[in-house]
Amino acid sequence: MKRAVCPGSFDPATNGHLDIISRAARLYDEVVVAVLINESKACLFSIDERIEMLQEIVADYPNVRVASFRGLLVDFCRSQGISVVVKGLRAVSDFDYELQMAQMNWGLAGVETLFMATNPLYSFLSSSLVKEVAKWGGDVSAHVPDVVAQRLAARLSREREAER
Numbered sequence: 001m002k003r004a005v006c007p008g009s010f011d012p013a014t015n016g017h018l019d020i021i022s023r024a025a026r027l028y029d030e031v032v033v034a035v036l037i038n039e040s041k042a043c044l045f046s047i048d049e050r051i052e053m054l055q056e057i058v059a060d061y062p063n064v065r066v067a068s069f070r071g072l073l074v075d076f077c078r079s080q081g082i083s084v085v086v087k088g089l090r091a092v093s094d095f096d097y098e099l100q101m102a103q104m105n106w107g108l109a110g111v112e113t114l115f116m117a118t119n120p121l122y123s124f125l126s127s128s129l130v131k132e133v134a135k136w137g138g139d140v141s142a143h144v145p146d147v148v149a150q151r152l153a154a155r156l157s158r159e160r161e162a163e164r
């Protein structure tokens with residue numbers, strides 16, 4: 001069985017993530033969406049919330065499942081029998097860092113990284129930009145799945161209440 005992983009923080013998942021995940025699902029028998037648990041990174045959504053949203057988002061894809069991991073991606077890959085990492089490339093700005101990671105992961109464990117050119121519709125889209133726009137009341141519903149738009153609105157209105 002050919003298995004690939006789409007790793008990330010997914011804080012929160014966007015239509016750009018879903019585009020890459022769904023395209024990877026056409027190429028591999030199974031795609032694991034792996035949410036990185038990184039306690040030192042301040043996230044808007046908890047790991048459980050991010051996983052719940054992703055599970056809802058990928059529910060229509062029978063060969064996609066959601067998992068989480070801590071530590072090295074290559075160790076997660078080894079434990080799950082995964083030999084390929086699929087990453088979306090938005091622009092040249094993504095390239096330097098992604099190339100370093102890909103070369104390190106190959107060197108550490110022989111895990112391959114395949115880069116997928118993002119759909120131009122999503123090349124400006126990032127989780128951090130979505131959070132920033134939503135925080136200031138901008139409408140992000142065209143850029144994220146419905147479940148994410150709803151959770152963002154609920155979370156940010158709760159935070160505004162708390163600030164009052």
Ligand code: ADP
Nearest residue numbers: 007008009010016017020087088089118122125
């Ligand atoms: P990280 O914490 O590594 O920045 P993200 O959750 O923001 O993780 O993104 C995970 C991965 O999803 C990225 O490394 C990239 O491969 C892909 N990705 C994110 N946004 C987009 C997008 N708009 N188009 C294509 N791929 C994307």
